[in-house]
Amino acid sequence: xxxxxxxxxxxxxxxxxxxxxxxxxxxxxxxxxxxxxxxxxxxxxxxxxxxxxxxxxxxxxxxxxxxxxxxxxxxxxxxxxxxxxxxxxxxxxxxxxxxxxxxxxxxxxxxxxxxxxxxxxxxxxxxxxxxxxxxxxxxxxxxxxxxxxxxxxxxxxxxxxxxxxxxxxxxxxxxxxxxxxxxxxxxxxxxxxxxxxxxxxxxxxxxxxxxxxxxxxxxxxxxxxxxxxxxxxxxxxxxxxxxxxxx
Numbered sequence: 299x300x301x302x303x304x305x306x307x308x309x310x311x312x313x314x315x316x317x318x319x320x321x322x323x324x325x326x327x328x329x330x331x332x333x334x335x336x337x338x339x340x341x342x343x344x345x346x347x348x349x350x351x352x353x354x355x356x357x358x359x360x361x362x363x364x365x366x367x368x369x370x371x372x373x374x375x376x377x378x379x380x381x382x383x384x385x386x387x388x389x390x391x392x393x394x395x396x397x398x399x400x401x402x403x404x405x406x407x408x409x410x411x412x413x414x415x416x417x418x419x420x421x422x423x424x425x426x427x428x429x430x431x432x433x434x435x436x437x438x439x440x441x442x443x444x445x446x447x448x449x450x451x452x453x454x455x456x457x458x459x460x461x462x463x464x465x466x467x468x469x470x471x472x473x474x475x476x477x478x479x480x481x482x483x484x485x486x487x488x489x490x491x492x493x494x495x496x497x498x499x500x501x502x503x504x505x506x507x508x509x510x511x512x513x514x515x516x517x518x519x520x521x522x523x524x525x526x527x528x529x530x531x532x533x534x535x536x537x538x539x540x541x542x543x544x545x
Contacts, residue, residue, distance in 0.1 A: 299314060299315065299318035300315050300316075300318035300319045300322060300337055300346065301315075301337055301340075301341065303315045303318070312343075315343070315346060316345065316346065316349065319334070319337070319346055319349045319350055320349060322334040322337070322350070323349065323350065332533070334350050335350075335533065335534075335537055337350055338350035338537075358403060358404070358405040358406075359403070359404045359405070359512070359524065359527050359528075359531055359532060359535055360401070360402075360403050360404075360527075361401075361402055361403075361404070361509075361511070361524045361525055361526040361527040362399065362400055362401055362402055362524070362525050362526045363400040363401075363402040363413075363415040363522075363523070363524060363525075364400075364511060364523040364524065364525040365523065366513060366520070366521035366522065366523045367442070367513065367523065370450055373450065373454070373496070374454060376492075377454055377458075377489050377492055377493055377496075378458075378489065380485065380488050380489065380492065382489075382492040382493065382495075382496055383488045383489065383491055383492025383495070384492075386492055386495035386496050387491075387492070387495065389495075390495060392419075396419055396420055397418070397419065397420050397421060398417075398418070398419055399417075399418040400415055400416070400417055400418070401415065401416060401418065402414065402415035402524050403415070404512065404524050404535070406535065406538055406539065407430070409430060409432060410430055410431050410432035410433045410434075410435070410436070411430070411431040411432075411433070411436070411439075411514060411539070412428065412429070412430055412431075413428070413429045413430075413431070413514075413522060413524070414426075414427070414428045414429075415427060415429075429522065431514060431516050431519070431522070433539070435516045435517050435518060435519070436514070436515075436516060436517070436539075437515045437516055437517045438515045439512060439513070439514050439515070439536060439539055440512070440513050440515075441510050441511070441512055441513075441527075441529070441532045441533065441536060442510060442511050442512075442513060451493050451494075451496075451497045454489075454493055455490055455493055458486050458489050458490060459486065459490070507526075508529070509525065509526050509527055509528065509529070510525075510527050510528075510529045510532055511523055511524060511525035511526070511527060512524050512527060512532055512535075512536075
């Protein structure tokens with residue numbers, strides 16, 4: 299009705315289109331949100347576009363600063379070297395036992411994306427920082443999909459388990475002196491636990507709560523990642539960033 303009111307009823311016109319757009323703006327449904335984003339990008343009516351863009355603009359998001367997601371090669375190397383297990387284990391202990399938190403706020407300012415975050419330990423603020431990424435320096439900003447990289451984790455786990463049983467059979471077959479299947483099994487367990495912790499802390503925890511994360515990739519500088527974000531608000535901010543960058 300908002301896009302072409304005449305298709306709904308011959309008597310419908312511009313007024314009914316504005317009413318339909320207002321109804322879409324008031325809805326909290328994710329389907330309605332995506333519909334108004336699509337309509338706002340494709341309509342040529344300036345009044346309709348103003349209503350839709352005004353409702354979807356998000357200039358600030360509150361979440362938690364996260365480590366930028368690693369690539370497949372880095373994840374594999376860290377997992378096989380057991381560094382992923384050690385790092386994620388220490389991170390989990392710090393979060394549960396020491397109340398280690400990194401709350402962050404991402405907003406669209408007049409000069410670009412402004413990220414402010416602080417580090418908290420046992421309720422005390424250890425550091426408070428602000429980072430500015432000009433829109434001209436942005437390479438891309440993405441909202442990661444639900445359960446990102448689940449295929450990579452499953453493939454690595456299958457590879458490690460298969461390698462363990464394969465090496466165990468070889469050792470049993472040739473009876474090489476000094477072979478230690480229990481030690482190898484412990485290493486395999488650490489690798490799998492490390493992968494599970496990395497997946498849980500970086501992806502599954504947010505997805506299970508209906509949250510998401512935004513990854514900011516500047517042309518120059520390190521990548522930034524903010525998690526524990528509402529998906530609808532995150533999509534609205536991405537739309538706002540795209541509109542400002544286009545303007």
